[in-house]
Amino acid sequence: MDLFGGLLSGFQVVLQPANFLYCFVGVFIGTLIGVLPGIGPIGAMSILLPTTFGVSPVSAIIMLAGIYYGAMYGGSTTSILVNIPGESASVVTCLDGYQMARSGRAGPALGISAFGSFIGGTFSIIALMFVANPLASVALKFGPPEYFSLMCLCLTILIYLAKGSVIKAVIMGLFGLLLSTVGLDLTTGKPRFAFSAATLFDGIGIVPLVMGLFGISEVLTNIEGPLERIIFKSSIKNILPNLDDWKRSAGPITRGSVLGFLLGILPGGGSITSSFVSYTVEKKVSKHPEEFGKGAIEGVAGPETTNNAAAGGAFVPLLVLGIPPNAVMAVLLGALIIQGVAPGPTLINDHPDIFWGVIASMYVGNIMLLVLNLPLIGMWIKVLKVPYGILMPLILLFCLIGAYSLNNNIYDVVIMVIFGIVGYILRKFEYEEAPLVLAFILGPIMETAFRRSLIMSNGKFSIFWTRPISAACLIIAVLLFISTGLSIYRKTKPKMTE
């Protein structure tokens, strides 16, 4: 199927009334949870995952994807008006967005953020369309050793880009891999670490795990401090940026679109890292770097464009290689697997409706988001005023019902609560959950690839470095580890000599 034929069939899929409705529900919920601090896109997607079981795979993915990129739009509203990021990718928008609001320019800040998000999102969809097919043909040549090495590289990059301690990120990755081994061994059928509990024979469910780590633990973290927040009181007028605003934002939006797409593809890159990179780049190239942090519109336009472009870029490794580059995509991969769809290089040919349907839904979704975020901005500001004391019990209730509804099994709820507490404790000790979730999802695929490779090579590890693609992945992974090790050594050396 050629590019435009594929896109046309995608529009036919998304414009079916049911899919159109799911797309709208997805972007609406995405904007809502983006606006509401205290729950991120991963939490919302995992809470709503059970509701997608009864619908077709394409409708489910359209809705879940809509939540993801919708949250990127909505997240900026709280950053600009309340100085609290609605979700982590909008943290950097607080710096200049809130300052713009304080100086009476909340309207243009919200406006440029919505337009930038639209342009970045649309650019990444176009790029995704062009990149996917050639990359899929390369990926078709991948065997088990290539897949194993590629997944090692993915986990290494994720660890390399970890926000905090590298060792802690490695531990989280290993913990995730270990958790993924719970349940019946796929090859021998032996139960592993199941403690004779029937619930654990199928392994730990991705949904209870993610809901616990991101939903419950987020609530527990939020309730440990004061629950009130102050909303900046200002009338929002002139939401359309003026000519000068557009002139100043054109560069950041263009750079942000390209940068976001490229960083989104990288494992661990995602929307959060890319928005920070964009802010740093804009500050460096700006003729007035001193204005940054005091209400520079470039500081809003760049990161907001970038985080939306990254959201689109992240679909490349998921849809083409079947490898999720971040925790959100890991949930989407889980959703696809639950629906009986295996993403990978054959997805475009085997399930063109899903591939092209999701791409077309992003075009439609981006237009919906522009309408939702500009004329209806007043509605979202009202939503912001709902006290967290009321939201918190509702979030918990939806997590509980969501986990129970998976199999009508109370033990799924118990597992979710346990992982909620585990996630809370991990946060207290500054361990990141993202490497855990990604490793948990990649674990079974990685183990199968590892064992198949060894069987193929008659037990020789050389299979991993005698095949060019596999060797290249492993060399990059090793170089990244060496670079990280050197960086730690440089920081440790002065302390040791003291």
Place this chain on the structure above:
Amino acid sequence: MNKRYDIVPGLFWIGLSIFAMAGSYKLELGDFRDPGAGLMPFLIGAVLFLVSLPIVLKPIFKLKIRNEIPKKTDSGKIDLVKVVSVSGSLFAYCFLLQKLGYLITTTSLLIFLLKTASPRKWRFVIIGSVLTVIVTYLGFTFLGLRFPRGVWGVR
């Protein structure tokens, strides 16, 4: 979190890695030509053990890898009582849901959570909880979800 507290999770990871290695050894490791069910978890456990060692050893040898400043919440104080009581209520919910059914257990949980979150009038809390439970019950039953009936036969 202060560096010296890292020793606690460090010890946990070491314990977990030993448990994983022992458990996988029992599962049969096989060999590299024919890997057994325990090989992968054993290797993961072994690497976890090696990686966790520096976390435990660092505070002992006073090697500071990064300058970490102990973090506090915005208010400077963590309300652990609230965290523990909410976590406890969730466990209690899991335990009681099968026994008391959805309507009674969920209403009780919501009343507790709304009162714990912030001081509100009892009337608001009770009416809000009952209405939420009715709406979610009707909504999710419509979607085909079967809630536990409980000993009194109330769903």
